[in-house]
Amino acid sequence: MTAAKNSTEPESPLTFLHLNSQEAEVVDALRKHSFVTRSDISRFTNWSRPKVTGVVNTMIGRGLLVEVGEGDSQGGRRPHLLKLNNELGYIVGVDIGATSVDLALADLNAHVLVRSTGPVDVRGEPSLLLSEVKRRVFEMLRRQGLRPEQVVGVGVGVPGPVDFARATLVAPPLMPAWENFPIRDFFHQLFPNAVVSVDNDVNIMALGELRAGAGIGVDNFLFVKVGTGIGAGVICHGLVHRGSTGSAGDIGHICADRSGPICHCGSTGCLEIMAAGPAIAARGMKAAQSGGSPILKKLMEANGGTLKAEDVGAAAREGDRTAIEIIQSSGHMIGDVLAGLVNFFNPSLILIGGGVSNIGNHLLSSIRQAVLRRSTALATRELMIKYSGMGSEAGVTGAIHLALDYLWLVTGGDK
Amino acid sequence: MTAAKNSTEPESPLTFLHLNSQEAEVVDALRKHSFVTRSDISRFTNWSRPKVTGVVNTMIGRGLLVEVGEGDSQGGRRPHLLKLNNELGYIVGVDIGATSVDLALADLNAHVLVRSTGPVDVRGEPSLLLSEVKRRVFEMLRRQGLRPEQVVGVGVGVPGPVDFARATLVAPPLMPAWENFPIRDFFHQLFPNAVVSVDNDVNIMALGELRAGAGIGVDNFLFVKVGTGIGAGVICHGLVHRGSTGSAGDIGHICADRSGPICHCGSTGCLEIMAAGPAIAARGMKAAQSGGSPILKKLMEANGGTLKAEDVGAAAREGDRTAIEIIQSSGHMIGDVLAGLVNFFNPSLILIGGGVSNIGNHLLSSIRQAVLRRSTALATRELMIKYSGMGSEAGVTGAIHLALDYLWLVTGGDK
Numbered sequence: 106m107t108a109a110k111n112s113t114e115p116e117s118p119l120t121f122l123h124l125n126s127q128e129a130e131v132v133d134a135l136r137k138h139s140f141v142t143r144s145d146i147s148r149f150t151n152w153s154r155p156k157v158t159g160v161v162n163t164m165i166g167r168g169l170l171v172e173v174g175e176g177d178s179q180g181g182r183r184p185h186l187l188k189l190n191n192e193l194g195y196i197v198g199v200d201i202g203a204t205s206v207d208l209a210l211a212d213l214n215a216h217v218l219v220r221s222t223g224p225v226d227v228r229g230e231p232s233l234l235l236s237e238v239k240r241r242v243f244e245m246l247r248r249q250g251l252r253p254e255q256v257v258g259v260g261v262g263v264p265g266p267v268d269f270a271r272a273t274l275v276a277p278p279l280m281p282a283w284e285n286f287p288i289r290d291f292f293h294q295l296f297p298n299a300v301v302s303v304d305n306d307v308n309i310m311a312l313g314e315l316r317a318g319a320g321i322g323v324d325n326f327l328f329v330k331v332g333t334g335i336g337a338g339v340i341c342h343g344l345v346h347r348g349s350t351g352s353a354g355d356i357g358h359i360c361a362d363r364s365g366p367i368c369h370c371g372s373t374g375c376l377e378i379m380a381a382g383p384a385i386a387a388r389g390m391k392a393a394q395s396g397g398s399p400i401l402k403k404l405m406e407a408n409g410g411t412l413k414a415e416d417v418g419a420a421a422r423e424g425d426r427t428a429i430e431i432i433q434s435s436g437h438m439i440g441d442v443l444a445g446l447v448n449f450f451n452p453s454l455i456l457i458g459g460g461v462s463n464i465g466n467h468l469l470s471s472i473r474q475a476v477l478r479r480s481t482a483l484a485t486r487e488l489m490i491k492y493s494g495m496g497s498e499a500g501v502t503g504a505i506h507l508a509l510d511y512l513w514l515v516t517g518g519d520k
Numbered sequence: 521m522t523a524a525k526n527s528t529e530p531e532s533p534l535t536f537l538h539l540n541s542q543e544a545e546v547v548d549a550l551r552k553h554s555f556v557t558r559s560d561i562s563r564f565t566n567w568s569r570p571k572v573t574g575v576v577n578t579m580i581g582r583g584l585l586v587e588v589g590e591g592d593s594q595g596g597r598r599p600h601l602l603k604l605n606n607e608l609g610y611i612v613g614v615d616i617g618a619t620s621v622d623l624a625l626a627d628l629n630a631h632v633l634v635r636s637t638g639p640v641d642v643r644g645e646p647s648l649l650l651s652e653v654k655r656r657v658f659e660m661l662r663r664q665g666l667r668p669e670q671v672v673g674v675g676v677g678v679p680g681p682v683d684f685a686r687a688t689l690v691a692p693p694l695m696p697a698w699e700n701f702p703i704r705d706f707f708h709q710l711f712p713n714a715v716v717s718v719d720n721d722v723n724i725m726a727l728g729e730l731r732a733g734a735g736i737g738v739d740n741f742l743f744v745k746v747g748t749g750i751g752a753g754v755i756c757h758g759l760v761h762r763g764s765t766g767s768a769g770d771i772g773h774i775c776a777d778r779s780g781p782i783c784h785c786g787s788t789g790c791l792e793i794m795a796a797g798p799a800i801a802a803r804g805m806k807a808a809q810s811g812g813s814p815i816l817k818k819l820m821e822a823n824g825g826t827l828k829a830e831d832v833g834a835a836a837r838e839g840d841r842t843a844i845e846i847i848q849s850s851g852h853m854i855g856d857v858l859a860g861l862v863n864f865f866n867p868s869l870i871l872i873g874g875g876v877s878n879i880g881n882h883l884l885s886s887i888r889q890a891v892l893r894r895s896t897a898l899a900t901r902e903l904m905i906k907y908s909g910m911g912s913e914a915g916v917t918g919a920i921h922l923a924l925d926y927l928w929l930v931t932g933g934d935k
Binding site for chain 1: 860
């Protein structure tokens with residue numbers, strides 16, 4: 106890609122980032138600890154102090170590291186703190202949801218400089234949505250006084266099954282027009298120096314929690330997104346588990362009820378069609394129409410004859426018995442499926458996120474009840490089930506970390 | 521443990537095995553490749569030839585490595601092949617089943633020297649069963665002219681949930697007398713120089729397939745044991761996944777039918793009580809008694825009024841319609857549960873093993889049918905489901921590799 110560039114342009118930031126194996130060890134230490142002293146590096150690497158000094162001085166000379174203030178004294182002079190040079194390059198995180206896109210621009214330390222959120226329609230043409238993404242990202246760059254050539258990594262989350270190696274969507278039910286669309290090429294054209302990675306939205310939410318949320322230090326956990334659909338991000342041995350064809354975590358099509366309705370996937374009684382946002386809304390509307398819930402009836406009339414899952418949540422918060430039962434019923438179905446997965450995977454943590462997780466605590470408590478009722482005692486001995494505290498931050502944060510992981514993998518900085 | 525030994529005894533083999541980080545890199549290469557040349561080590565480690573020569577000569581001098589014959593010439597002299605010195609120490613593998621125990625004595629290259637199998641009763645006192653294990657292992661050692669002090673690693677598989685760090689069973693339904701029994705201490709008393717590791721029997725079967733069977737090079741797969749119970753070994757990212765409390769893979773208590781009978785675990789309709797060996801046998805006896813199957817009736821009379829799952833398999837092989845339907849019904853229930861796990865975990869391989877896997881191909885084909893019917897197309901795109909080809913070898917082979925993994929972890933040879 107560099108070959109096609111005008112020769113008067115500055116050296117590619119990406120080439121500039123290529124590391125030898127010693128520099129890679131230093132970057133690895135800095136990624137884990139943000140600020141370190143030369144003594145820290147000596148301890149992490151088992152290198153002699155003269156060797157650390159040599160490698161660090163070369164990296165400072167190349168502009169990879171900078172000295173920032175002083176650390177605590179261990180008796181003598183206060184040691185200089187080192188960190189990665191923020192200004193070597195920038196990262197764009199893109200979290201595409203069904204109806205909105207979350208964007209963030211971050212530095213190499215994953216520190217977010219600016220964010221942007223806007224409505225989009227994922228059901229339409231990819232080029233339409235992506236030109237809106239482009240407009241917003243270029244606006245963020247302009248506000249920071251940065252050029253597209255300074256972007257060295259792009260991480261993208263999409264709400265559908267991803268062929269991770271090819272960075273394309275595979276038979277995405279929500280967004281059929283995106284099948285095989287070359288997302289990586291699109292971002293390469295905008296950011297010629299960037300490493301571009303694309304993953305499923307729930308995987309990046311799990312990665313966001315792993316690196317910056319409740320998942321820090323947790324080797325085995327699930328992030329379960331309950332929204333228009335239901336899916337899970339699976340962290341195993343401290344890594345995102347994508348499975349043999351990238352579809353791991355696709356729990357929305359596990360059977361919740363053999364005698365249930367037919368799902369868009371062709372099977373009957375899938376968890377998603379039984380318990381996700383649209384099912385909650387549909388049951389709410391049925392209750393409103395049948396007179397089972399005066400509050401839901403009033404909300405439906407105020408909404409022009411329709412209801413969303415959030416409205417059922419609002420009615421439940423007002424104490425509406427029918428709304429509470431509708432939410433509990435979804436929670437029990439989700440919990441029954443999770444109970445089997447808890448027996449199988451034995452995670453120590455399940456984080457519930459996605460739009461429907463804002464519906465209130467009846468959902469969470471009924472999920473917990475069902476899991477505790479059906480899982481073995483040993484499998485739940487150390488299990489925590491809670492709402493994701495990162496909310497919509499999880500996806501875009503994960504997208505930035507995905508981009509950083511693959512940037513350092515390509516440049517040699519991920520050992 | 522060395523401190524308690526008589527000072528006239530020879531140096532502990534385990535102390536002798538302690539490696540520095542360079543020696544650990546060489547051992548790591550030898551574990552992966554069995555026989556290597558000095559050039560191979562230089563390629564694996566990126567060390568200069570003089571450095572390789574230095575480290576290798578030291579290891580030969582210490583007796584860790586031996587030269588064995590010559591490899592193919594690359595133009596000049598034929599290079600010497602190196603391997604780990606087999607005679608540094610020996611490994612005992614123990615696979616305890618519900619009714620039998622498989623034992624093997626192997627060298628440090630995981631090469632089995634001698635095997636032993638015998639009937640035991642896991643439902644009784646641990647000390648009774650373990651004294652039989654002791655008798656057989658000591659007999660194997662005697663036949664090889666070896667002393668207990670030469671055993672440096674013991675791997676034990678047990679048919680119940682294991683607290684891996686403590687090496688004890690936790691609330692084991694099949695073998696309640698074993699709860700908290702100090703298995704590691706028992707083997708330490710027999711083999712004072714050994715590193716002792718204990719794991720669930722299905723985990724060691726999965727490990728056996730990973731290192732020496734159909735799982736070689738497969739990063740994500742399941743080993744499903746169908747016998748008296750049903751359980752799975754989970755390989756994720758090329759490692760055994762044990763989960764937060766060691767109970768991962770406990771799929772026998774996933775709900776197969778909400779209106780099913782009550783399981784010994786207290787839940788209703790668990791897969792194990794619906795579909796494992798005893799359920800197949802019970803349905804066979806019901807068919808024999810009701811006159812639904814003359815062949816089963818004849819077999820039951822010949823067996824003194826009882827039937828085993830194997831008898832139903834024998835009737836199915838003779839074309840008995842009822843027996844075939846009983847087996848298919850179990851296969852479909854197992855397959856329906858596996859379908860959900862395939863959506864969640866997206867493995868590339870499922871190996872079916874355990875006693876009931878000898879029942880014939882109707883079981884396998886009905887498992888396959890159910891998985892393909894209920895899993896998503898993407899999740900099954902690269903999925904193979906087949907019987908384990910290792911049979912009863914899988915467990916004891918896995919026990920040896922478990923012992924070797926933890927031996928090298930302790931001595932520094934597992935990087």
